[in-house]
Amino acid sequence: MRILLAGGAGYVGSVLTPLLREAGHEVTVADECWFGVHLPEGVDVVRADLFSLNRHFLKGFDRVVFIAGLSNDPMAEFDPALNFVQNAALPAYMAYEAREAGVRRFVYGSSCSVYGFTGDEICTEDHRVNCPYPYGISKWQGEQGVMHLAREDFSAIALRQGTVNGHSPRMRFDLVVNTMFKSAMTTGRITVNDPSIWRPLLDIRDTSRAFLAAIEAPESVSGVFNVAWGNLRIGELAELIRDTLVSLGGPQAEIETLNRSDYRNYRVDCSRIREVLNFTPRYDMAETVRSLWEHRHEYGDMEREDYYNIRVFKKICEHLQVSRLRAPGGDHA
Numbered sequence: 001m002r003i004l005l006a007g008g009a010g011y012v013g014s015v016l017t018p019l020l021r022e023a024g025h026e027v028t029v030a031d032e033c034w035f036g037v038h039l040p041e042g043v044d045v046v047r048a049d050l051f052s053l054n055r056h057f058l059k060g061f062d063r064v065v066f067i068a069g070l071s072n073d074p075m076a077e078f079d080p081a082l083n084f085v086q087n088a089a090l091p092a093y094m095a096y097e098a099r100e101a102g103v104r105r106f107v108y109g110s111s112c113s114v115y116g117f118t119g120d121e122i123c124t125e126d127h128r129v130n131c132p133y134p135y136g137i138s139k140w141q142g143e144q145g146v147m148h149l150a151r152e153d154f155s156a157i158a159l160r161q162g163t164v165n166g167h168s169p170r171m172r173f174d175l176v177v178n179t180m181f182k183s184a185m186t187t188g189r190i191t192v193n194d195p196s197i198w199r200p201l202l203d204i205r206d207t208s209r210a211f212l213a214a215i216e217a218p219e220s221v222s223g224v225f226n227v228a229w230g231n232l233r234i235g236e237l238a239e240l241i242r243d244t245l246v247s248l249g250g251p252q253a254e255i256e257t258l259n260r261s262d263y264r265n266y267r268v269d270c271s272r273i274r275e276v277l278n279f280t281p282r283y284d285m286a287e288t289v290r291s292l293w294e295h296r297h298e299y300g301d302m303e304r305e306d307y308y309n310i311r312v313f314k315k316i317c318e319h320l321q322v323s324r325l326r327a328p329g330g331d332h333a
């Protein structure tokens with residue numbers, strides 16, 4: 001198939017692209033390349049703002065996969081106006097143009113962040129969402145804009161990913177497992193704000209496999225799917241990372257608990273993706289830590305600016321010709 005990865009030069013796209021090529025698909029990446037290009041040689045990269053691509057450009061693609069936009073809470077909170085444009089309006093625009101171009105399927109990279117604060121309940125895709133913060137609202141709006149375009153000749157699939165972690169050639173250290181790994185390695189300490197909150201978690205190799213399953217599923221399939229390896233409390237996750245690092249010969253990190261509350265606390269059920277897309281995850285979080293450990297010599301200074309989306313994004317915003325009130329904020333998802 002001819003596949004367009006919109007936002008494919010990012011963290012997920014840099015692992016998904018080689019997987020799709022290995023599966024025999026032809027990949028074009030369209031991306032503004034905020035974090036550079038870390039894709040394999042020979043991949044066709046169109047450097048463009050996705051708003052500039054219309055139905056004429058999209059004609060001839062079999063699948064459009066949307067993995068662009070602002071990809072965490074700190075970015076969304078720093079510039080809520082841009083967030084709603086990039087995360088809500090942009091996927092709706094692209095899905096509309098793709099359908100007009102005759103593309104058969106649009107796959108949207110959604111997020112379990114839409115569940116927001118649902119606590120101990122286990123959320124299926126039919127559970128109410130509760131996300132009164134810019135990132136969650138915008139991912140929810142983007143999903144709505146895409147999904148309601150589904151019809152017989154246009155399949156729409158939304159993958160609500162848990163927090164994705166693990167090694168990518170375009171690395172991020174602002175995702176929970178990666179952040180804990182980095183701080184254990186560099187400071188010997190893992191900081192936990194609130195040990196009791198739940199997070200669905202997912203290895204980057206598995207999220208890429210889930211996108212492949214969505215791309216290749218029979219064209220009659222449309223729908224919203226949770227995708228995660230499982231759910232862990234943040235305190236349990238910190239212990240798992242500490243213990244895995246010790247078993248690999250790494251440092252014995254100390255866990256520091258701050259008891260600061262979080263506005264996100266959600267856990268999800270993933271039966272639907274197993275039953276409909278025949279997808280089961282392969283990598284647990286110990287495997288994820290192992291992959292980070294194996295690549296540890298490649299990272300250099302793990303505080304480097306481009307490992308943190310918000311640090312790069314603040315600079316991008318400085319160049320935009322708009323002046324808005326922007327919030328200060330932390331670095332991490």
Ligand SMILES: NC(=O)c1ccc[n+]([C@@H]2O[C@H](COP(=O)([O-])OP(=O)(O)OC[C@H]3O[C@@H](n4cnc5c(N)ncnc54)[C@H](O)[C@@H]3O)[C@@H](O)[C@H]2O)c1
Pocket residue numbers: 006007008009010011012013030031032033034035048049050051066067068069070071072086090109110111112160161162163164165175309
């Ligand atoms: N990483 C996670 O844990 C996670 C979890 C759930 C959902 N998601 C979603 O999955 C997708 C991919 O996440 P990621 O971690 O790879 O993000 P990322 O920030 O690494 O990559 C996003 C890419 O999109 C590009 N981009 C953004 N807006 C653009 C525009 N208007 N035109 C052209 N290019 C544009 C950026 O240059 C970047 O390369 C995002 O939509 C994110 O919201 C990610």
